[in-house]
Amino acid sequence: MLIALPVLIPMLGAALCLLFWGRSRPQAVLALASTASMLAASVWILFGVRDGTILTLNFGGWQAPFGITFVADLFGAIMVTLGAIVGLAVMAFSVGASDRLRASSGHYPLSLTLLAAVSGAFLTGDLFNLYVWFELMLLSSFVLLTLGGERGQLEGAIKYVTLNLLSSMLFLMAIGLIYGTVGTLNMADLARRIDDLQDPKLATLLATLLLVSFGIKAGAFPFFFWLPASYHTPPPAVSALFSGLLTKVGVYAIIRVLSLIFDQEWSLLGDVVLVVAGLTMVTGVLGAIVQNDMRRILSFHIVSQIGYMLMGLGIAIGLVGSLGASSPIAVLAMSGAVFYIFHHIIVKANLFLISGAVLITTGSTNLKEVNGLAKSHPFLSMLFLISSMSLAGIPILSGFWAKFVLVRGGLEAGSYTIVLVSLAVSLLTLYSMTKIWTQVFWGEPDDLKSPPLDRRTKAWVYSPIAGMCVLTICIGIGAESSARLALDAAEQLLDSSRYIDAVFDGASAQIGDAP
């Protein structure tokens, strides 16, 4: 039951929020309460799986290959916890920053639905169920994106929804093909049976279809256009929620599907993933350089960072393909990807929250229109400095360790090209962070057009940002334990038999074996 809670709690919260339509205060209280209890539940799950056990839940008591199974392994539990952290921070920020109309209508219930869908995607052990969570995510994010109906929002939303629908369609096609050829959609069952496929080319086709469809969701090269076109248009709280979670669900799905199901395709796919990773990094960061708006720059950096996560995955599966499973270097590279994801979710969401704070204090996020925040708002500037340096990978902060693990994995695996690319991209990331810093925070303060924020708004806006900053520093200082957590998660990911055994324990395994 426990592992269904991160989905059920926000869903319940969303249903209750609907009852208070038109009243922002009770909705805000409900949203904060449900994200806080969602966080508590996911931390509880994380402690439950910390020692390597994998928790499963068969909904309605239907055994594994027939019913819908929820599976919480270490990686899934980490992702759910991060989702809850971002959710809580964004809800707190919304209390201070949302305008009255949005806050009293759809903002809270839709954000909660989005959070429920994200946790569902992280926890499900069934491919079709994953599709359902993806659709729920797409629908709620689409409405969040267009809520308010401003011109820019609609333009971004159309690009967003078109490409994402394309991705859903490809995913659905892949699901149809898989069900037609293998006869099961339970991921653990699929992992055992896909080796029996008569035609090995079919497995390659299926893996490619899924890779492309999740690649679109993740914003990987060459399917990233929708992301920078849409992320800067909605209110800041919404773009923070998106930036922290949506693309990462795509990355999660790629990692889950490749590591669990298509392990025989690895030597082939490893290079593909690496090339995609390199191109994603480079195009993302180059796109960011020419931008002149804080939120647009940050959107392009999401794309670039997705490349780092794929890099870890690519190195790992390429190695396993050539050296065989449980090679320590592969585990190291994979743990780099996992570490990078959890560093990135926190830092990226936080940078978007900060750009939101800049937007509501000055009325703009354009680099040319905002100046001298370091003098007028020193606390906010310090928070930005911490997060942006963490993103660029300056030592002690979480980003440094995430990149360190990745680069070390890459060097030991002998993938020098991708390591070189990643270091160069790192430098360019530092360049665009410095650009934001010099233009927005340095210089003489402008006369602010918008009135100064009142104390209450300030408290709600700054406290989640400060909290996330503390978190990124903590991950950096406690790098040892964070890295160990990532290593354990990676080891579990690469050894798919543990996942399969956890889903089919004891008697139910026989039912699964029956033709």
Add this chain to the structure above:
Amino acid sequence: MNSVIFQVAARVLLPVMLLLSVVFLLRGHNEPGGGFIGGLVAASGYILYALAVNLPESRRLLHVHPRTLISTGLLIAILSGVPALLVDQPFMKGKWIEVTIAGFEGVKFGTPFVFDVGVYLVVLGVTLLMAFTLEERYQ
């Protein structure tokens, strides 16, 4: 619309369709039907009424706002999974009791039915929310 025949027909059809939707809902467990179809049929009754007579009248007959239906339905559907937890079984596992309704003994009443009622309300609420909003813009 000003056709008298249409108006009179819609007034008669609304209660019939609501009754039919409940029949669909009840037989849904073992035969074609269920909460989804029931909700759609009920919603089309109200939509028909709104088209034939007028929108405010149809809203008045619904008594509650469609949004309330959505949230009540969601809550009912989520709560239908809880009874199984109380006897330490997986969430959403079907639990049945036999009750006597109107002299019929041994009528089976269970959590899947409660879930279906939730679906019925959600579908009714969503469909009407969309249809009424569109109709409002049109007028």
